[in-house]
Amino acid sequence: MVRDELQAASDELREAAELVDEETQKRLHEQSEQLAALATRDEDPDHGRLDRHMNVLHELAGQLDGDAEELVRSARESVKEYRKTVPGV
Template sequence: MVRDELQQASDTLREASELVDEETQQRLYDQSNQLAELATRDADPDHGRLDRHMNVLHELGRELDGEASELVQSARNSVKEYRKTVPGV
């Protein structure tokens, strides 16, 4: 089962990584890889893990500008939308 919103967030971060410096690119790749893993693993991610990703993406988005910032915000929104479907909290 693929969690579409998380896969979309991963893909969007990869797109954003093409627009930034090497250090930020690595940070975006790391987030992208982790979200891709969450999108396809057997167990559902919990609220805490998703919240940590949202916080990292918030910080990254604030450090960037232009299209890269917009793409990171879009990825964060995708995680947020998926998180609404997670039971609990």
């Protein structure tokens, strides 16, 4: 099962990584890889893990501008939308 919102977030982060400096690229790729793994693993990710990703994406978006910023903000929104479907707190 693929969690579409998480896969979409991963894809957007990869796209954003093409628009930024090398250091930020590494951070975006790391987040992208982690979200892609969460999108396809057997167990659902928990709220805490998703919240940590959302915090990192918020921080990254604050350091960017233009298209890269918009892509990271959109990726964060995708994670947020998926998180609404996770049972629990």
